[in-house]
Amino acid sequence: MALEAxxxxxxxAWRLSGPGRGxxxxxxxxxxxxxxxxxxxxxxxxxxxxxxxxRADRIFVWxxxxxxxxxxxxxxxxxxxxxxxxxxxxRRRIQPVPYRLELDQKIxxxxxxxxxxxxxxxxKDVTKxxxxxxxxxxxxxxxxxxxxxxxxxxxxxxxxxxxxxxxxPQETKVLQVSCGRAHSLILTDSEGVLxxxxxxxxxxxxxxxxxxxxxxxxxxxxxxxxxxxxxxxxCGQDHSxxxxxxxxxxxxGWGADGQTxxxxxxxxxxxxxxxxxxxGVNIIQVAxxxxxxxAVSAEGxxxxxxxxxxxxxxxxxxxTQVNVPRRLPFSGVGKVKQxxxxxxxxxxxNGEGHVFVWGYGILGxxxxxVETALPxxxxxxxxxxxxxxxxxxxxxxxxxxxxxxxxxxDDAGGTRGCxxxxxxxGGPGQVLRLN
Amino acid sequence: xxxxxxxxxxxxxxxxxxxxxNWKHLRDTVEMQLLKGLxxxxxxxxxxxxxxxxxxxxxxxxxxxTLTATSVPSLTSHPxxxxxxxxxxxxxxxxxxxxxxxxxxxxxxxxxxRLLTDMYHAHLTKDYTVRGLLGRATxxxxxxxxxxxxxxxxxxxxxKLDRILAxxxxxHQKALVMxxxxxxxxxxxxxxxxxxxxxxxxxxxxxxxGIRCLHFAPPxxxxxxxxxxxxxxxLRKLVHEIGLELKTTAVCSQVRRTRDGFFxxxxxxxxxxxxxxxxxxxxxxxxxxxxxxxEKNLRQMPVTxxxxxxxxxxxxxxxxxxxxx
Numbered sequence: 001m002a003l004e005a006x007x008x009x010x011x012x013a014w015r016l017s018g019p020g021r022g023x024x025x026x027x028x029x030x031x032x033x034x035x036x037x038x039x040x041x042x043x044x045x046x047x048x049x050x051x052x053x054x055r056a057d058r059i060f061v062w063x064x065x066x067x068x069x070x071x072x073x074x075x076x077x078x079x080x081x082x083x084x085x086x087x088x089x090x091r092r093r094i095q096p097v098p099y100r101l102e103l104d105q106k107i108x109x110x111x112x113x114x115x116x117x118x119x120x121x122x123x124k125d126v127t128k129x130x131x132x133x134x135x136x137x138x139x140x141x142x143x144x145x146x147x148x149x150x151x152x153x154x155x156x157x158x159x160x161x162x163x164x165x166x167x168x169p170q171e172t173k174v175l176q177v178s179c180g181r182a183h184s185l186i187l188t189d190s191e192g193v194l195x196x197x198x199x200x201x202x203x204x205x206x207x208x209x210x211x212x213x214x215x216x217x218x219x220x221x222x223x224x225x226x227x228x229x230x231x232x233x234x235c236g237q238d239h240s241x242x243x244x245x246x247x248x249x250x251x252x253g254w255g256a257d258g259q260t261x262x263x264x265x266x267x268x269x270x271x272x273x274x275x276x277x278x279x280g281v282n283i284i285q286v287a288x289x290x291x292x293x294x295a296v297s298a299e300g301x302x303x304x305x306x307x308x309x310x311x312x313x314x315x316x317x318x319x320t321q322v323n324v325p326r327r328l329p330f331s332g333v334g335k336v337k338q339x340x341x342x343x344x345x346x347x348x349x350n351g352e353g354h355v356f357v358w359g360y361g362i363l364g365x366x367x368x369x370v371e372t373a374l375p376x377x378x379x380x381x382x383x384x385x386x387x388x389x390x391x392x393x394x395x396x397x398x399x400x401x402x403x404x405x406x407x408x409x410d411d412a413g414g415t416r417g418c419x420x421x422x423x424x425x426g427g428p429g430q431v432l433r434l435n
Numbered sequence: 436x437x438x439x440x441x442x443x444x445x446x447x448x449x450x451x452x453x454x455x456x457n458w459k460h461l462r463d464t465v466e467m468q469l470l471k472g473l474x475x476x477x478x479x480x481x482x483x484x485x486x487x488x489x490x491x492x493x494x495x496x497x498x499x500x501t502l503t504a505t506s507v508p509s510l511t512s513h514p515x516x517x518x519x520x521x522x523x524x525x526x527x528x529x530x531x532x533x534x535x536x537x538x539x540x541x542x543x544x545x546x547x548x549r550l551l552t553d554m555y556h557a558h559l560t561k562d563y564t565v566r567g568l569l570g571r572a573t574x575x576x577x578x579x580x581x582x583x584x585x586x587x588x589x590x591x592x593x594x595k596l597d598r599i600l601a602x603x604x605x606x607h608q609k610a611l612v613m614x615x616x617x618x619x620x621x622x623x624x625x626x627x628x629x630x631x632x633x634x635x636x637x638x639x640x641x642x643x644x645g646i647r648c649l650h651f652a653p654p655x656x657x658x659x660x661x662x663x664x665x666x667x668x669x670l671r672k673l674v675h676e677i678g679l680e681l682k683t684t685a686v687c688s689q690v691r692r693t694r695d696g697f698f699x700x701x702x703x704x705x706x707x708x709x710x711x712x713x714x715x716x717x718x719x720x721x722x723x724x725x726x727x728x729x730e731k732n733l734r735q736m737p738v739t740x741x742x743x744x745x746x747x748x749x750x751x752x753x754x755x756x757x758x759x760x
Contacts, residue, residue, distance in 0.1 A: 040571075040582050048682040049590040366625030379629045384608070386631055388645035388661050 057106045059119065060098035066091070067115035069133030071101050073157040080157075103130075103159060112400065113179025113235070116140055119159060120174040120186065128174040129186060130159035137182040137214040139197030152216040165220050166191055180235030180289075182214075187233045192224030193242060201238050202269025203253030223271060226250060236288040236306075242271055247282030249274045249295060249325075257291040258323025259306035265323055276324035277303055289399055290343035295325065300335030302328045302348060310344035310360035314373035330356075330375055342399035348375065353393025353408075355383075361402055383408050440473050440711060441521070445545040446718035447529075447554070447725050449698035451705050454537040454689075458528060465542060465709050466526045472711025474519040481508040527551050530561065530695055535577065536667040538563070538692030539703045544718070550725060557732035558636050559696035560644050560663045565687060567674040569654040572684035576671035580686070588683040593651045599680045600646050600658070603673075607643040614639040632735060634663065641665040643673075655688075697728045 065075040073080045075095065079087035108122040116133030118140070131140030136154050141162040143153045164186065166172050176187040183197030183204055195204035198214050199221075206221045228244035235241075239253025239260055250271040251260040258265060261274045282298040291307035304313045305325040316326050330336075334350040341347075345359040356375035357363045363370075364378050383406065385392045396407040452461055486507040492499045510516050527548035529541035543551040569588035573580030614635035617624040627633055635642065645661035660670060671687040678685025693700050704717055 036582075040585070043582060043585050045585045045587060047587045049587070053590065366622050367620055368622050368625075381629055381631045386645060388659075389647065 059101040062095045062098045067134045068155045068157040069117045071132040071159045109176045111177045111179040114181045118177040120177045126169045127161040129162040131162045132156050132159050137198040138217040139184045142218045178233045178235040181237045185233040195221045201254035201267040203238050203240050205252050234286045234288050241286045243286045257307040258321045259291045261305040261325045277327040278325045287339045287341045294339040294341045296339045311373040312346050312359050340397045340399040343401040349397045443715045446547040447543045447550050448717040449539050449541050449703040451703040452540040458531050466524050468709045473521045484509045533667045536690040539695045553729045562694035563660045564691045565658045566689035567656050567685045569685050571686050576675045578688045586683045591681050641669045
């Protein structure tokens with residue numbers, strides 16, 4: 001090192017000419033500022049970041065891991081780990097904090113189903129979608145088993161490529177994926193919507209086949225006859241919703257709670273346009289995960305249909321099933337930008353970044369608020385609004401079956417992950433920050 | 436002058452400590468200036484004693500002695516005999532600042548020292564502005580320490596810095612909730628969270644309640660940090676760690692406390708104002724605010740942690756014990 005050489009030389013000079021001004025002390029420290037500046041100018045400069053360094057995109061997983069849905073095999077089968085003594089560790093039931101998943105590709109869309117996960121990338125490569133978790137109904141496609149080449153895996157423990165029957169696999173891009181209880185939908189930009197998995201109620205958009213065996217099935221159905229381009233897909237528990245660029249909503253699948261919104265309580269196996277209060281309205285977003293559905297229009301109105309046993313639609317009707325879309329006239333909510341719907345909980349986000357919740361369960365307003373039919377605002381202080389940082393706003397909300405997640409952003413352009421953990425995963429009725 | 440002045444001197448006030456001054460020397464200087472002010476007052480008129488003087492009778496030829504009564508000033512209370520009236524004054528220091536840091540330093544005089552303990556137990560946050568310099572790493576995280584490494588910093592942008600600060604704030608937020616020892620499932624905890632009052636009321640490591648970048652002009656950047664249970668050295672280490680997260684290095688060039696609890700820079704007295712009258716005015720001005728804030732914090736503390744009431748009124752404004760001479 002340059003510094004040590006200088007020290008040795010200076011010590012020699014000190015011994016020869018005796019201590020005086022401008023020489024180093026015995027500790028090797030330069031006595032004068034000039035010497036310090038000279039030593040600093042000679043020190044080498046380290047570079048830790050190359051010129052073309054790009055930030056790696058990260059995927060984090062957490063939650064229940066026994067079905068393999070987290071994509072980390074050592075959680076489920078510890079003996080598959082490479083380190084010694086891995087087989088003696090018990091398998092991990094819950095991953096409570098976000099765990100980084102090692103993936104090379106840049107993932108643009110991810111969806112969590114009931115025990116399985118789909119990840120998709122906006123790439124033109126042949127492999128665009130990866131799936132992990134439960135595959136007993138081929139909701140992740142067909143993954144050939146290594147041991148028995150004629151059968152498929154029932155549990156996929158690692159993110160594995162999902163084979164898609166695309167006409168032009170090197171030009172088509174996958175825009176979005178969505179997962180329901182036992183089926184999944186994949187939205188492409190030029191080849192329509194692909195659906196896989198259980199079709200017992202027609203939720204995959206094809207005719208129901210009696211006694212069909214879904215396990216190890218290669219069937220991937222393509223739906224292209226919509227009036228216009230499909231811009232968003234949403235999977236409910238056993239039904240599917242499609243939103244076109246014309247602002248129209250189509251649905252198919254199980255309808256016993258009216259979640260297909262087609263005016264009857266039967267199953268439907270062909271995607272059909274919805275009417276009711278949605279007729280003529282330009283819808284920009286649909287949301288569903290259980291048996292209730294919400295839609296947001298361009299003017300900021302909220303429409304709902306489906307299950308209302310938990311007061312989700314009690315603001316317009318007392319009946320517990322609504323099979324025609326109805327407009328929900330909420331007065332204190334402002335212009336709604338986004339809606340999210342879980343099993344028994346509903347939430348909307350308005351243009352000012354405020355979140356309103358209603359329904360039944362842990363809603364995020366303390367242990368005393370268990371159910372409400374009208375939206376209640378969650379205080380912005382729970383999302384990090386303080387005098388110190390007054391520009392915190394919520395920018396996106398999502399729902400799981402019984403928990404919410406919200407992403408905040410401040411005007412400086414940064415995003416913070418902030419989770420409203422209201423659910424059985426150690427859920428307090430309150431906002432906690434994740435990162 | 437002295438005792439009346441002393442009576443108005445019980446309470447808390449804030450001073451501005453310049454960098455390079457040891458906090459102990461500041462405290463000693465303030466004590467000296469207060470004593471100077473207290474002793475400078477005009478001493479009270481001395482008592483008079485009746486003294487019988489033996490002297491010759493006037494207007495008589497014989498040498499007769501007679502006693503004449505005279506009133507003579509008594510020297511027992513003269514300052515040149517007894518020394519100055521006040522030699523020691525009890526001045527206490529609140530949250531300390533190390534020598535290189537500057538900013539608001541709260542002092543308490545006399546009975547105000549009890550309020551210092553109350554302020555400590557209120558566990559209020561403090562505001563700092565921290566200035567950092569990218570590209571160098573030193574052994575004590577300061578600009579003038581021994582150089583360890585120099586690095587490039589062209590890749591650092593405002594966005595990356597904001598992202599790192601958001602990660603820091605998020606992890607400290609989680610720690611705040613953990614160290615506050617609250618059962619999150621209760622309605623009480625929810626209400627405290629809504630008002631933004633979740634913070635540890637006990638010992639804890641340094642916790643940052645808010646951090647943001649005020650100014651970014653590489654290699655220099657200015658952060659505003661709102662924290663509790665901190666030392667200035669830990670703040671410098673924070674700057675060093677921010678440099679490491681940004682894949683470069685950083686040293687801290689300035690740590691300045693802009694607020695300590697409810698004392699801000701506006702309340703802080705500068706070196707030219709460290710004399711008796713300014714300090715008395717500052718104490719009187721701050722007294723109602725101090726009492727109100729401490730009362731508010733006392734009410735919000737969980738009952739198990741409140742100190743036993745010593746049975747005396749807490750606010751210094753009520754203690755007007757004038758010794759009559």
